[in-house]
Amino acid sequence: MLSYSSPRRSADGALHSHLSQMPTEHVLQIDLNSIVGRTSLELIGHAGINYSFDAMLPGQEPTDRYAQSLRDALPTALKLMLLIPTLPTILKIPFPSFGRFMINFIPLLTLHYLRDRVDFNDAMAAQLVRDRKAAIQSGEMYVKDDAKDIMSLLIKSNIVADGGMHLTDEELVGATSTIISAATDTTSNALSRMFHTLALHPEMQAKLRTKILGAPEHPDYAALEALPYLDAFVREVLRLYPPVTPGMFRQTCEFRENAVLPLSKSIIGVDGIPMKAITVPKGTCIYIAITATNLYKQIWGADALEFKPERWANEKAESVTTKMCGIYGNTMTFLGGGRSCIGLKFAQLEMKAVACVMLHAFKFSNPDLCVKWRMTSIIPSPNVDNQPCLPILVERVSV
Numbered sequence: 102m103l104s105y106s107s108p109r110r111s112a113d114g115a116l117h118s119h120l121s122q123m124p125t126e127h128v129l130q131i132d133l134n135s136i137v138g139r140t141s142l143e144l145i146g147h148a149g150i151n152y153s154f155d156a157m158l159p160g161q162e163p164t165d166r167y168a169q170s171l172r173d174a175l176p177t178a179l180k181l182m183l184l185i186p187t188l189p190t191i192l193k194i195p196f197p198s199f200g201r202f203m204i205n206f207i208p209l210l211t212l213h214y215l216r217d218r219v220d221f222n223d224a225m226a227a228q229l230v231r232d233r234k235a236a237i238q239s240g241e242m243y244v245k246d247d248a249k250d251i252m253s254l255l256i257k258s259n260i261v262a263d264g265g266m267h268l269t270d271e272e273l274v275g276a277t278s279t280i281i282s283a284a285t286d287t288t289s290n291a292l293s294r295m296f297h298t299l300a301l302h303p304e305m306q307a308k309l310r311t312k313i314l315g316a317p318e319h320p321d322y323a324a325l326e327a328l329p330y331l332d333a334f335v336r337e338v339l340r341l342y343p344p345v346t347p348g349m350f351r352q353t354c355e356f357r358e359n360a361v362l363p364l365s366k367s368i369i370g371v372d373g374i375p376m377k378a379i380t381v382p383k384g385t386c387i388y389i390a391i392t393a394t395n396l397y398k399q400i401w402g403a404d405a406l407e408f409k410p411e412r413w414a415n416e417k418a419e420s421v422t423t424k425m426c427g428i429y430g431n432t433m434t435f436l437g438g439g440r441s442c443i444g445l446k447f448a449q450l451e452m453k454a455v456a457c458v459m460l461h462a463f464k465f466s467n468p469d470l471c472v473k474w475r476m477t478s479i480i481p482s483p484n485v486d487n488q489p490c491l492p493i494l495v496e497r498v499s500v
């Protein structure tokens with residue numbers, strides 16, 4: 102049986118107590134990137150699977166093997182980027198055991214390391230699902246009454262689902278693994294950007310703190326939603342700095358008809374003739390430029406590159422009301438359509454909750470160091486002198 106999180110050990114509280122150990126009169130320089138990385142892991146642990154990775158113990162990296170394995174999986178996969186073009190062929194192999202045989206056969210240590218991480222993560226997710234299902238079916242109180250994590254809710258609705266809507270155990274394990282990996286580096290990166298932006302804009306930080314001090318220190322959903330300036334701040338961080346990647350590829354379906362994309366404004370084709378629509382042949386690979394769309398001056402205005410939460414205050418502004426196909430805040434940050442992100446609300450609430458807890462107690466400022474955001478993998482990350490870190494000065498707020 103795995104150790105589950107206790108309702109009393111909340112991750113935002115742990116982040117708070119992590120920093121609370123600093124003496125009152127001191128200004129500390131800390132690497133916030135590492136702390137928010139652990140915070141996002143612990144938050145999805147609690148809210149996603151009711152599991153504590155013990156990621157917030159002060160002064161040390163998590164020793165939980167599941168946490169370590171999750172942390173290693175993405176960087177290892179990215180080392181194998183050159184193999185990505187072979188994926189469509191591999192996925193067409195009808196026998197998974199043959200695919201596994203090929204992976205074992207190829208003498209590539211990184212590939213074998215990744216195989217072991219994926220196997221371990223799947224085994225952990227499978228055990229979590231098994232334990233939780235057994236606990237729910239046996240009516241154990243803590244699961245029945247307290248557990249509101251995503252996995253428990255999924256299992257509970259699966260138990261009562263009609264045949265056609267029923268997920269197999271394999272699908273439940275797949276969903277659990279996907280949610281944990283999809284919610285970790287993404288939100289951690291968004292939190293880093295949020296703190297860096299707060300440190301770079303002390304006047305906005307002070308304004309936000311004033312608004313937040315009027316709300317409870319550990320706000321519930323309604324209290325978070327009742328803070329419009331916080332909402333605007335989070336939207337602006339997610340617009341200007343899409344946390345995942347500047348763009349993504351999609352391929353139009355090979356088995357459907359060619360599509361015709363209408364254009365909001367006509368463009369001049371290479372033959373000099375104005376075009377009002379573009380024909381996209383089936384099977385075409387398309388690059389969706391996430392950052393370019395979020396910063397497009399024709400939509401957002403001449404100040405599109407500036408960080409301005411105020412732009413969200415004017416609900417009639419054309420930039421905010423233009424119909425974008427993205428699912429959040431008129432941006433493409435979480436993409437759009439059938440395969441868009443399902444965790445946007447979770448991510449946005451996590452940013453708001455962490456901002457609320459932290460701004461209640463601490464002030465963040467920028468040390469005299471040049472932080473550069475670099476594309477190290479598919480995710481932009483903060484660096485100083487080519488070393489990944491986000492140095493931020495932290496001091497207690499005297500209220």
Ligand code: HEM
Nearest residue numbers: 283284287288291344345435436440441442443444447448
């Ligand atoms: C700021 C944080 C986040 C950003 C910017 C973000 C962005 C994205 C993007 C761009 C995709 C599409 C990826 C692709 O198709 O290749 C995606 C997919 C997904 N995201 Fe997020 N995400 C965030 C947080 C989360 C969180 C917190 C969760 C879960 C609680 C989550 C769950 C998922 C899942 C399950 C998918 C796959 C959906 C599918 O393929 O049907 N994401 N996300």
